[in-house]
Amino acid sequence: MKLLVCVSKTPDTTTKIAFTDGGAQLDTNGVQYIMNPYDEWYALVRALELKEAAGGTVTIINVGPAANDQVIRKGLAIGADEAVRIDADPKSALYVAKQIAAYAQKENFDMVLLGKESIDYNGSEVGAMIAELLDQPFISYASKMEISGNTATISRDIEGGTEIVELDTPFVLSASKGLAEQRIPNMRGIMMAKRKPLKVEAAVEAPDMSTTVGFELPPAKSAVKLVDPEDMNELVRLLHEEAKVI
Amino acid sequence: MVLVFAESQKGEFKKAAMEAVYYGHKTAEILGTECAALTLGPVNNAAVLGQYGANKVYNVGDDSLAQFDSQVYTAVIAAVADQIGANVVIVSHSSTGKSLQGRLAAKLDAGSVSGVNHLPTNDGSFKVKKNVFSGKAIAEYEISSDKKVLSLMGNSLKPEAVGSDATVESLAVEVPASRIKVKEVNTVEGTVPLPEAELVVSAGRGMKGPENWGIIDEMAEILNATTACSRPVADVGWRPHHEHVGQTGIAIRPNLYIAVGISGAIQHLAGVNSSKTIVVINKDPEAPFFKAADYGVVGDLFDVVPRLNEALRNFKNS
Numbered sequence: 116m117k118l119l120v121c122v123s124k125t126p127d128t129t130t131k132i133a134f135t136d137g138g139a140q141l142d143t144n145g146v147q148y149i150m151n152p153y154d155e156w157y158a159l160v161r162a163l164e165l166k167e168a169a170g171g172t173v174t175i176i177n178v179g180p181a182a183n184d185q186v187i188r189k190g191l192a193i194g195a196d197e198a199v200r201i202d203a204d205p206k207s208a209l210y211v212a213k214q215i216a217a218y219a220q221k222e223n224f225d226m227v228l229l230g231k232e233s234i235d236y237n238g239s240e241v242g243a244m245i246a247e248l249l250d251q252p253f254i255s256y257a258s259k260m261e262i263s264g265n266t267a268t269i270s271r272d273i274e275g276g277t278e279i280v281e282l283d284t285p286f287v288l289s290a291s292k293g294l295a296e297q298r299i300p301n302m303r304g305i306m307m308a309k310r311k312p313l314k315v316e317a318a319v320e321a322p323d324m325s326t327t328v329g330f331e332l333p334p335a336k337s338a339v340k341l342v343d344p345e346d347m348n349e350l351v352r353l354l355h356e357e358a359k360v361i
Numbered sequence: 362m363v364l365v366f367a368e369s370q371k372g373e374f375k376k377a378a379m380e381a382v383y384y385g386h387k388t389a390e391i392l393g394t395e396c397a398a399l400t401l402g403p404v405n406n407a408a409v410l411g412q413y414g415a416n417k418v419y420n421v422g423d424d425s426l427a428q429f430d431s432q433v434y435t436a437v438i439a440a441v442a443d444q445i446g447a448n449v450v451i452v453s454h455s456s457t458g459k460s461l462q463g464r465l466a467a468k469l470d471a472g473s474v475s476g477v478n479h480l481p482t483n484d485g486s487f488k489v490k491k492n493v494f495s496g497k498a499i500a501e502y503e504i505s506s507d508k509k510v511l512s513l514m515g516n517s518l519k520p521e522a523v524g525s526d527a528t529v530e531s532l533a534v535e536v537p538a539s540r541i542k543v544k545e546v547n548t549v550e551g552t553v554p555l556p557e558a559e560l561v562v563s564a565g566r567g568m569k570g571p572e573n574w575g576i577i578d579e580m581a582e583i584l585n586a587t588t589a590c591s592r593p594v595a596d597v598g599w600r601p602h603h604e605h606v607g608q609t610g611i612a613i614r615p616n617l618y619i620a621v622g623i624s625g626a627i628q629h630l631a632g633v634n635s636s637k638t639i640v641v642i643n644k645d646p647e648a649p650f651f652k653a654a655d656y657g658v659v660g661d662l663f664d665v666v667p668r669l670n671e672a673l674r675n676f677k678n679s
Contacts, residue, residue, distance in 0.1 A: 128608065129627055132497040152609075209466055209473065234608070234631075236493050236500070238475045243431060243463030252540045253431045255460040258602070268544070273456045274556055276548030276603055282541045292609040293602065324472030324506035328488065331499050339641070339651050344660030347672040350640070353656060355676065358638040360617040361560070361584065 116171035116262075116284070118162040119222070120195065121215055121229040121241065122154040123205070124179060124186045128234060138329045150186045153230020155193070156297040157290035162228050163194045164295060165262060172196045174222075178205045178214045184313060191308035192300035198311070203318035206326065208236075212244030213321040219249060225265070225284040231256050231291045239289070246287035254286060258293035363389040363396045364447035365415065366438055368457055369404045376557045377453035377513075379413050383520035384480070384513050385451045386414020391483050392449065398527075399441050401434060402426035411527025413520050418529045419445070423536045429457055430539040435464040440534045442469065454512040455556060462512040471508035478517040478614075478635075495608060495631035515556050516614045553587050555606065560586035561615045561636075563606060564594070565629075567622020567643065567662055571599035576666045577621060583673045589613070591623045607632035622662050625650025642666065 126132070126146045133142040149155075162173045175190040177183050178201040187198045201214040219227055227249070232239040239255075246253030258277070259270040265284045270277045272291050300308075342350045354361045365385035367378035382398050389396035398415035400407045407418045421437055438461070442450055450465055452458035454476045466473035474489050481489040486503050489511065493500040548554075555561065562581045568574060581588045588604060595605035606613050608628035618636035622643060623629060630653050633639070641654035644661050651657045658665050 126494070128495075128631070130494075132494045134498070207472070208463065208475075209470075212463070212467060234495060237495060237612075238463075239459045240463035240466065240473060240475050243460055244467040246432070247435060247464040247467035251432075253460060253464065254541070255431070256456055271456075272603065273546070273548065274554035275552065276546070278543060278547070279545040280541050280543050286540075292605075322506075325474055325502055325504045327500050328503045329501045330493070331501075333492075333496070333499060336653060336655070339654040339657040341657045341659065344658050344665050345668075347658075347665065347669040348675070350656060350658065350669060351672045351676045354617065354638070354640070358617070358655065360638045361673075361676070 116225045119224040125235040157294040158228040160295035191311045192304040198313040208240035216248035217319045227287045242289040252286040255289045256291045362447040363449045379520040382413040407529045408526035431460040466510040472504035472506040473510040475512045478514040496634040558587035563589035564621040565591035565623030
C-alpha cells in the first residue's frame with residue numbers, strides 16, 4: 116500500500132503559552148516544538164504497521180518552513196521511507212489542505228492518514244478538507260483499523276460510543292488514541308533518517324480566507340475555595356447559590 | 362442567509378442542534394439577514410427549530426441519510442446552501458459536525474473556523490473567537506471570504522426560545538451513493554453524551570479499583586450527570602474508553618465538572634479546563650488540580666463522596 120501521513124509541528128503539550136506584540140503573535144521564546152502527537156503516535160505508527168504487514172511505502176508530508184525539517188526527520192527516524200515538505204507558511208487549514216491534496220493528487224495514495232487534530236489550534240479541519248478536495252471518503256476519529264486486501268474495517272469514536280464502518284481504499288483517515296502505540300526512534304533509525312530523501316516542493320497558489328488576528332489568555336481563575344470535608348452541605352450550597360450550576 | 366445544519370439521531374434533535382440554530386439566529390441578526398435550518402434524514406417535529414430562531418426549516422428526508430457519511434452529507438448541505446443562497450453555514454462541533462465542517466469549507470471554497478465559542482462581530486470585517494492550545498488561550502479569527510463555514514463548540518451559549526414553530530419545506534436534492542458501509546453503532550443508551558453534558562462527575566486512580574465506582578455512579582444518578590474518567594483509569598480498563606476526558610480523550614466544557622481522586626495532570630486539564638465550575642476532591646492538598654479548581658475538598662474520597670451524595674440527595678428532595 117502506498118500511504119501518505121500528514122504531520123504538523125506543534126508546541127509541546129507542557130508549553131507555557133504567552134504572546135507578544137499585544138497578543139498579535141505567539142511568544143516562541145523557549146517553546147519546544149514536537150511532531151503533533153496524534154499525527155506521530157497514532158497515524159504514522161499505524162501506517163508503518165500496515166506497511167510492515169503487507170508491504171508498500173510510507174511518505175510523510177508537512178507544510179512549513181525549513182525549520183520544520185527537524186520534526187520531519189523524526190518521522191523518518193521512526194520509520195517513514197521518505198518525506199516531502201511543501202515550502203510555505205501554513206497560514207490556514209484550507210491553505211494547508213490544498214497543498215497536501217495537490218501533492219496527493221499527483222501520487223495516487225491508497226490512504227492519507229493524519230491525527231484527529233493538532234494540539235495547537237485544535238481545528239480538526241485539515242483531514243476533512245483533504246478528503247473533499249480528493250473526492251474521497253473521510254473516516255474521522257479512528258481508534259482501530261484492520262485491512263484485508265483493499266477493504267478496511269474501522270472503529271471510530273462517536274459521542275458516547277463507537278461506530279464500525281467498512282470501506283475500500285482510497286480514503287482519508289484521522290486517528291485518535293488507540294489506533295496504534297507510540298514508537299521511540301532507535302539509534303539505527305536516527306542514523307538512517309539522515310540518508311532518507313526529504314524533498315522540498317513549492318506551494319500551489321491558494322487564497323488566504325481565514326486568518327488569526329490576535330490572541331488573548333483566558334481570564335485568570337480566582338484561587339480555589341476550600342470547603343470543610345465534614346460539611347458537604349456547604350459545598351452543595353455554594354454550587355447552588357454561588358456558582359448556580361445545580 | 363445563514364444555514365444551520367441541525368443534527369439529529371434516530372429522528373430526534375440533539376441538544377447541540379438547538380444551540381447551533383440559536384447561534385445561527387444570533388449570527389443572522391448580526392449580519393442583518395435570516396436564518397434557515399436544515400435537517401437530514403427522517404426527523405420528528407422539525408418545526409420546533411423555529412422556536413430557537415430558524416425562520417425556515419428545510420428537510421431532505423431521504424432514508425439513506427439516516428446513516429452518516431461526511432461525503433454524502435457535504436454534497437447535500439452544499440447543494441441546499443446553493444439553492445437557498447446561503448453564504449454562512451454553521452454546524453455543531455460534534456463528531457459528526459467536525460467531520461463535516463472542513464469538507465464543507467473545501468466544497469464551498471469558504472473561509473472557516475472550527476470550534477467557535479463566541480458570537481461573531483461584524484464591524485466591517487467578520488471576526489470570531491475560539492479556544493486554542495487546548496484551552497490555554499483564545500484566538501480571534503477574521504474570515505475575509507464571502508462564504509463562511511463555522512462549527513460551534515457545545516455548551517458555548519444557552520439556546521433561548523425566541524420564536525414559534527417554523528414552516529418545514531421538503532427539498533428534493535440528489536443524494537449521492539455512499540462508499541461507506543456502517544456495520545455497527547454501539548452507544549450507551551439513556552445517558553447524555555459527554556460533549557453535550559452540562560454536569561459531569563469524573564473519577565481517577567484515587568478510586569483504587571473499578572469495584573469502588575458505586576459512589577460515583579450514585580452521585581451521577583442524583584445529579585442526572587454523565588460519568589467520565591481520567592486516562593490511567595481507562596487505560597487499565599477500569600472504565601470504558603469513551604468515558605476518558607483529557608488531551609487524548611474527549612475535550613468537554615460542562616457547567617459543572619466534579620473530579621474525584623484525579624491529581625490533574627496537564628494532559629487531563631487540557632480536556633476539562635473550559636468547564637464553567639470545577640470541584641476537586643482529593644486527599645493530597647498538593648494535587649495540581651486544586652490550582653485549576655473553583656471549589657476544593659481536601660479529604661479521603663471514600664468519606665467525602667458518600668457525605669456529598671447525602672447532601673446532594675437532601676438538596677434534591679428539598
